[in-house]
Amino acid sequence: MSEAAIQLQQVTKEFKGKKAVDNLSFTVERGTVVALLGPNGAGKTTTISMILGLLHPTTGTVKLLGGAPQDRQVRDRIGAMLQDVSVIEGLTVAETINLFRSYYSQPLPLEQLLQISGLDNERNKMASAMSGGQRRRLGFALAAAGDPEVLFLDEPTVGMDVTSRQLFWDTVRAMAGKGRTIVLTTHYLEEADQVADRIIVINDGKLAADGTPSQIKATTTGRTISFTAGNAVTTESLRNISGIVDIEWNGRRVKLYSNDTDQLIAELVRAELEMKDIEIMSGGLEEAFRSLVSTAKV
C-alpha cells in the first residue's frame, strides 16, 4: 500500500460563518511523526476532528489511508486520543481496555497495552477513580488498542508527570519506528522538537509553516535580544520601536522577539534606551514559532 496516510485538499470548516479552518492542504506520508502546532483556537482540534471523520469539512476533501475517514475499514486501522478521555462507570482499567480491544479486528495484547501506557499497577482500579494524568494514559492505551496504522494524539501529555511523559514519548517513537504514522498536537514546543519528524504550524486556520523541526527553525530568522531595562523603559515605549514581534518581561529584564536583531539593536541604540547586560540569542523553536504566528497574523 503506497497511498499517503493523510491527505487534505483545500479543506475549510466554518462554524456559523466563521472559518475555523481556512483552505488547508497537506499530505502526511506513512511512518512519520507529525506535530500540529498553533496557538489556542488556531484550528488544530477541528483539523484532527475532520481527519477522523467526526466533523465534515464545509468544503474540500479529506482522505485517511486513501479512503473516507468514516469508512469502517479505515476506522479499524486508526486510533485516537482526544482531549477529553471519558471513562465508563463500573469498569476497571483492564476491563475498559479489553472492551476497546473487542472493537478491533487485530488488537494488541492487554499486557502490552498496560505496559506501554504505564498502567500495569492500576489494572484493577476503577477507571472512574483515576487521576487526570492516569486517565490520559488510559486514553493512550485505548487509542493504541487496535494496533493502529495511524494514531492521533490531541495534547496527549497534559497532566502527565515527567516520568510518564518520558515513557509516553519513548513508546510513540517506537511505534513510529515500526512504520506507524503519528499525528499529535501539543503546546510543548520542545516536545514537538524532540519527537516530531515534521512540524505543521497552523494559525487562524491557515498553514503558517511546514517542515522538519530544523527547517522550521532555519526558515525563520527569529531571534531575541534581552537586556536589563532602565526604569523609563516600558512596554509602551518599546511599542514605538519597529521590528519587535513580541515582548516578554521578567522583573526589569526584557526579552524582545524579532525577525532581524541586527536592525533592532540599531533601533534600540538610536532610541537611546537605558540597556544593561545585552544578550542576543539565535532562534530556537519557541522563537521561530512566535515569529511565524506573529507574521501570519499581519
Ligand SMILES: Nc1ncnc2c1ncn2[C@@H]1O[C@H](COP(=O)(O)OP(=O)(O)OP(=O)(O)O)[C@@H](O)[C@H]1O
Ligand atoms: N463546535 C464549534 N462551534 C463553533 N465554533 C467552534 C466549534 N469548534 C471550534 N470552534 C472555533 O473554531 C476555532 C478553532 O478551534 P479549535 O478547537 O480547532 O482550535 P485549537 O487549535 O485546537 O485550539 P486549542 O489549542 O485551544 O485546543 C476557534 O475559534 C473555536 O472557537
